[in-house]
Every structure is written in C-alpha cells, then in structure tokens.
Amino acid sequence: MYRSELISRLSDGFIVTLQLLGWSMLIATVLGTLLAAMRVSPIAPLRAVGVSYVNIFRNTPLVVLFLIAVVGLPELGLLTGSFFWRAVTALSLYTAAFVCEVLRSGINTVQAGQAEAARAIGLTFGQTLRLVVLPQAFRNVIPPLASVYIALTKNTSVASAFGILDLTYQLSDLIEDFPGSLYWNFFSIAACYILIVAVISGAAALFERRVGVSR
Amino acid sequence: MATRSAGRTRRAAFAAVAAGCALVLAACGGDDEEPSVEVEENPDFPAGSTMAELSEAGSIEIGVKIDQPGIGYLAPGEDMPSGFDIEIGKIIAGALGIAPEDVTWTETVSDNREPFLQQGNVDIVIASYSITDERRQVVGQTGPYYVTGQQILVREEDKDTITGPEQLADVKTCSVTGSTSLSNVVDDYGAEPVPFDTYSDCLTQLQNGSVDAMTTDGAILLGYAAQAPDELEVVGEAFSEERYGIGYQHGDTEFCEFINDTLQEAYDDGSWAEAFEATLGESGVETPDPPELDACQ
Numbered sequence: 353m354y355r356s357e358l359i360s361r362l363s364d365g366f367i368v369t370l371q372l373l374g375w376s377m378l379i380a381t382v383l384g385t386l387l388a389a390m391r392v393s394p395i396a397p398l399r400a401v402g403v404s405y406v407n408i409f410r411n412t413p414l415v416v417l418f419l420i421a422v423v424g425l426p427e428l429g430l431l432t433g434s435f436f437w438r439a440v441t442a443l444s445l446y447t448a449a450f451v452c453e454v455l456r457s458g459i460n461t462v463q464a465g466q467a468e469a470a471r472a473i474g475l476t477f478g479q480t481l482r483l484v485v486l487p488q489a490f491r492n493v494i495p496p497l498a499s500v501y502i503a504l505t506k507n508t509s510v511a512s513a514f515g516i517l518d519l520t521y522q523l524s525d526l527i528e529d530f531p532g533s534l535y536w537n538f539f540s541i542a543a544c545y546i547l548i549v550a551v552i553s554g555a556a557a558l559f560e561r562r563v564g565v566s567r
Numbered sequence: 568m569a570t571r572s573a574g575r576t577r578r579a580a581f582a583a584v585a586a587g588c589a590l591v592l593a594a595c596g597g598d599d600e601e602p603s604v605e606v607e608e609n610p611d612f613p614a615g616s617t618m619a620e621l622s623e624a625g626s627i628e629i630g631v632k633i634d635q636p637g638i639g640y641l642a643p644g645e646d647m648p649s650g651f652d653i654e655i656g657k658i659i660a661g662a663l664g665i666a667p668e669d670v671t672w673t674e675t676v677s678d679n680r681e682p683f684l685q686q687g688n689v690d691i692v693i694a695s696y697s698i699t700d701e702r703r704q705v706v707g708q709t710g711p712y713y714v715t716g717q718q719i720l721v722r723e724e725d726k727d728t729i730t731g732p733e734q735l736a737d738v739k740t741c742s743v744t745g746s747t748s749l750s751n752v753v754d755d756y757g758a759e760p761v762p763f764d765t766y767s768d769c770l771t772q773l774q775n776g777s778v779d780a781m782t783t784d785g786a787i788l789l790g791y792a793a794q795a796p797d798e799l800e801v802v803g804e805a806f807s808e809e810r811y812g813i814g815y816q817h818g819d820t821e822f823c824e825f826i827n828d829t830l831q832e833a834y835d836d837g838s839w840a841e842a843f844e845a846t847l848g849e850s851g852v853e854t855p856d857p858p859e860l861d862a863c864q
Contacts, residue, residue, distance in 0.1 A: 426775045435761060435777070512744060513764040515772070521762050524678060524744045531681040532705045 354530055358540060366521035366544050372439060372508045372518060373548065377442035377501055384451025389481055391456050402452065410449035414510055417442040422514045435515035443507060450500045456497075459488035492565050498556030505548050519544050589687035604657040605838070607664045617815075617822040621690060622663045630675035630814075634765060636790045637847045638695050640669045641674075647862035648672050652693040652811075654713055654842035655816065655830075659691065659813070662829040681705050682838075684814050691826075692814035693731070697747060698861070702814075709823045710837070710862035712830055714858045716805020717748050718785040722773065723798050729780055729859035733757045739778040741769035748783045751807050766791070774798065784809055786847050810858070830860060 365407040409417070417527035426432045429439065460483050461553035470480040490497075491537040519541055598858040611763045621627050631652050632639035639652040647653075659669045665761050666702045675683055675694050684706045698708045719740075721729045728734065732752060739759040742749040743766060752758040763769045763779050770791055772778045781788070785805055813830075833839040834857040843854050 380728055423771055423775075426772075426777050432775070432777055473777070485668055512762065515761040515763055515777075517760060517762065519809070524762075525750065527678050527745065529701065529750070 354363075354536075357409070357494035358407050358533075358536065360538055361522045362519070362525060362544060365519035365541075368516060369505075369508050369518045369544070369548070372443065372511060372516065374504055375440045376443035376504060379440065380447035380451050380504070384442065385455060385486070386425055387452035387454035388459060389447060389486075391452065392459050394477065394479075406449045406452055408449075409445055410453070412446070414442065414446050414507055417446050418454065418510055421445075427552045431560060437552050439508075439511040439514060439516050440510070443504065443511070444446045446499065446507070447504045450503070451497070454487060454493050454500055455486075458493035459485055461492045492562075498552055502549050505545065505552065509545075518520050518536045518544065576860060577682060593763045602726055604654075604661045604667055606661045606666050610662070612825075616825075617690075617819055617824050621665070626669045627663065627665050627672045627691070628673055629658050629660070629675050630680060630683050630692040630694055631656065632694045633672075634672045635695060635787060637849065639693075639787055640843065647665060649846070651846040652695065653840060654846060655813070655833075655839075656691075656693045656820060657692075658833050658838060661827075662832075677743075678734055680814060684816060688818070690815075694814075695809075696814050697809045698812040699747075703864075707815040707817050707819055707823055708812040709815070709826050709863060710818055710830065710860060711810035711858045713785050713811040713815065713843075714855070715809050715811070717782055717807040717809065718788050718805055720773065720781045720788040720792060720799055721779065721802055722776075723800050725779060725851075727803055728802045728816045729802060732758075732806045738780055739790065741772055741778040741779045742766075742782050743769070746783065748807075749807070752782055755778050770826060771814060773855060776832070790841045812861075820863050827860050827863060 387402050387405055390398040391406070393399060393402075410485060418439070420437070421431075421438045423443070425438060431438050445509065466484055466488065467480050470484040471477075475483065508518060509520040512518050512524070523541045528540075530537065583705055608617075612620055612622055631650075633641035633648050635650065637650055639648055639650045641648040653672070656672075658672060659672045660745065673683070673689050675689065675692055680696060681694050684692055695700075695832075696708065698711060702708055708792060719729065719732065719735070729738065733756065734748075735752055735756045735758040738758055740749070740752055741761045741763055742752075744762040744764060749760050749762060753760045758780070761772065763772065766781075766783065766787060767779045769778070771817065773781045774795075785801065788801045793800045800845050813826055815826065830839070833842075839857050840854050848854055
C-alpha cells in the first residue's frame with residue numbers, strides 16, 4: 353500500500369518538477385542570451401535595459417517574484433488560467449538574470465581580436481556575436497551555467513507553495529498521510545532531486561570534455 | 568551598528584503588528600469573553616504517572632496551531648493564542664492543577680506534530696489533529712473532542728453551479744499543502760488540486776478567479792464567508808468526517824484514560840459547550856452535541 357502510493361506520487365511530482373525545470377530552463381536561456389547580447393551591444397539604451405534587468409531580477413528574492421506572478425498578474429488579467437505558467441514566469445525571469453551574467457563573463461573571455469577580425473571581414477554586430485563570439489563564450493561557461501541550472505532545479509521547489517503539485521508538494525502530502533515512514537518520504541524525494549542534479553552535472557562534464565576550451 | 572538596525576527593524580515590525588491588531592479588533596468587536604477555567608487544587612495522581620509528573624512540575628507544554636481563526640489562532644500583538652483547541656488545552660491543564668498562565672503554548676504545524684510528540688518537545692498536541700489509523704501507529708490520539716466535516720467555499724455567482732462535492736470534477740480546488748481535505752476531493756470527486764501554504768492565500772486565488780472552489784473543515788470556511796458575505800458562500804453538506812483528537816506519547820494508556828475522563832467531565836458540566844460558544848460558536852454555528860469518546864487502547 354505505502355510503496356505503491358509512494359511510487360505513484362513520486363512519479364507524478366517528478367514529471368511536474370521536470371516540466372517546470374524544462375520550460376524555465378529554455379525560456380531563461382533564450383532570454384538570458386538576449387540580455388547578455390544587450391549588455392555587450394554598442395547601443396547605450398540597450399546596455400541600460402540589460403543592466404537594469406539584471407539589477408532588478410537578480411536582487412529580488414524568488415518568493416517575491418512568485419508572489420508578483422501568482423497574486424499580482426491575475427489582478428492585471430494576465431495568466432488567470434494557469435498556475436503552471438505563472439510559476440514558469442517567475443522562475444525564468446529570475447534565472448534569466450543569472451544566465452545573462454554568466455554568459456557576459458563568457459563573452460568577456462573571448463579575445464577582442466576575434467570580434468575585431470569578424471568585423472574586419474564585414475560581419476555585422478549581430479553576426480559577429482552569433483557566429484563568432486557566442487559559440488566560444490558558451491564553451492567557456494559550461495561549469496557556471498550548470499551551477500545556474502542546478503540552482504534552478506532546487507528553486508522549482510518554491511512553486512509547491514504556489515499551487516503547483518511538484519515533488520516538494522508530494523513530500524508534504526506523504527508526510528501528512530504516512531507519518532510513520534518519515535525517513536522513506538524524505539530520502540525518496542531527495543533521491544529524485546539528486547537524480548536531476550546528477551544528470552545536469554553529468555551533461556555539463558560531458559560537454560566540457562567534448563567542446564570545452566583547453567588552454 | 569548592527570544592533571541599531573536590528574532595533575529599527577523590530578520597531579517597524581511592531582508597528583506593522585500594531586496596525587494588524589487594530590484591524591482584527593475592528594473586525595471582531597471587543598465582546599469576546601473568555602470562559603473561566605476550573606483549576607484543580609492539589610489533585611492526586613498515582614506516583615510515577617505522566618499526570619503526577621506534570622502536576623508536580625506545575626507546567627505543561629501544549630502543541631497548538633496559531634493560524635486557524637476560531638480553532639487555534641495567535642492574533643497579531645497578542646502573546647496568548649485563542650480558539651477552541653486552546654480552551655480544551657486549558658481544561659486539560661486545569662484538571663492537572665495547572666493554571667492557564669503556566670501553560671507553554673508551542674506552535675506545531677501539520678508536518679511536525681508527530682516528531683514533536685515522539686521527541687518530547689511537547690507533552691500533548693491539540694492542533695486540529697484529525698484522528699487517523701496511520702497516525703495512531705506512531706503517536707497516541709484520543710478523543711474526539713470535536714467532529715467537523717469538510718465543506719466547500721465558492722464565489723457567490725457560482726453557488727448554483729457548484730452545490731456540492733459532486734460538481735467538483737475537473738474544477739480547480741484550492742486547499743492547504745499536505746492537508747487531508749485536498750486528497751479527499753481529488754481521490755473521491757476528481758477535483759483538480761491547487762495547493763497553497765495558507766488558507767488566506769487560497770482565499771485570494773478564489774476571489775481573483777484563479778480557482779473556483781476552496782475546501783477544508785466547515786468551521787474554517789464559515790469564518791471566511793462571514794468576512795465577505797456578499798462575495799462568498801459555503802455550499803453543500805459536510806462530506807467527510809474529521810475527528811479532532813488530542814495527541815500524546817504513544818502507549819501512555821494511563822494518561823489517555825485521564826484525558827478521556829477530563830473531557831467527559833467537561834461534556835457533563837457544560838464547560839465544553841461554553842468553550843465552543845466562546846470560540847467556534849462566534850461564527851454563527853450552533854453548538855453541537857459533544858462527540859462520543861473512543862476507548863483507550
């Protein structure tokens with residue numbers, strides 16, 4: 353009885369946590385890359401937008417962003433239907449600021465000569481960034497980027513207090529229904545998070561060996 | 568420097584609490600008189616029993632909720648919680664010869680009630696603690712001292728479409744994370760669960776239209792409906808039975824017998840009904856008959 357309940361609830365929660373993580377990771381990476389491009393662009397207003405974004409979203413506690421997304425947005429008539437997308441909004445806006453900073457530091461490690469050479473053969477700023485600078489920048493920041501994604505994995509647990517049935521929600525539920533098996537409840541939930549984090553670290557290690565820059 | 572800024576924060580917090588306090592006072596009116604509790608003088612207990620130990624120490628630690636109006640609630644600015652659970656705690660303490668001011672009230676949340684009892688952080692738990700078989704395997708639970716049932720709170724305009732749990736299929740239904748109420752409507756009626764940390768968060772989502780129903784014990788819902796009678800409505804009959812019990816150390820049968828005797832006495836001499844009227848009864852519920860107590864195992 354307990355074992356089958358545990359397994360079915362764990363798999364339910366695991367899928368929801370993976371969905372949250374997947375969408376937030378995707379949106380945060382795209383948005384973070386755009387922001388990083390803004391922060392190194394030659395156009396001053398764009399740089400200002402990038403800097404302000406990072407200052408606001410990196411310095412706001414995640415729970416406050418969740419409150420804004422879950423309580424504030426519906427008041428404005430946005431995302432009234434879905435708690436899932438409100439959670440994804442909060443998580444991706446927050447994480448994008450970190451992705452942006454990691455990427456920017458990666459861009460700064462690419463030698464200026466690379467960009468100069470690209471401009472010299474007639475590539476535009478956008479082409480230079482896309483074809484020459486960013487591919488090298490990404491390779492330089494695989495370890496810190498993995499750290500950002502691991503932090504995101506753990507941050508998804510905040511959503512359990514905001515209407516999402518993720519792994520952490522299932523933990524509270526299991527504690528309530530099976531108080532006699534506390535250790536199993538805690539260890540099995542922990543194991544699920546460790547599994548996700550292990551996959552991210554493993555993937556990062558693999559990429560680093562394949563494409564990382566060795567100097 | 569650090570001390571000074573901490574002082575400032577505390578002052579700000581105090582101001583916030585004071586403002587909250589004023590609101591609560593304005594909402595409830597100041598007419599709630601606490602029922603007086605009988606304190607036994609030099610009660611006699613068998614040597615070595617839990618009762619004798621507590622009675623000699625002259626103090627008891629009781630685990631209670633502090634976020635459920637009418638049941639166990641610590642109003643901002645107050646230092647004593649109030650509610651039906653608290654009154655029951657005072658009655659038990661009184662029978663041990665312990666005055667209400669010598670009781671230490673410790674906050675317990677749903678997740679830590681069993682560990683607190685097992686590790687002896689509290690002597691008993693009176694915290695809207697539904698009696699279940701799973702719990703009885705790890706802690707002692709006696710009672711019930713109150714039987715309530717799960718109901719549904721909806722917006723006024725939905726009261727004709729959602730009239731009971733049968734209409735909850737695929738309806739977004741909010742309740743508190745880790746509560747039995749939520750799994751009841753999900754497992755039995757196919758509701759779409761939306762968990763939040765506190766009941767007041769659920770209420771916000773109900774009012775802004777993100778969820779269409781909120782469910783938990785009727786007593787709690789009636790309190791919220793009373794705050795906004797034009798917007799919210801409690802619908803349907805109670806569809807589950809939650810039997811609130813008193814938690815104690817597993818296996819302490821002697822202590823259990825004592826709690827049962829004390830409760831039975833409170834039923835008979837009317838102090839149970841008095842406690843109810845002063846707390847949960849304030850939201851307009853009629854005082855029920857006292858529930859029958861389970862025998863101690």
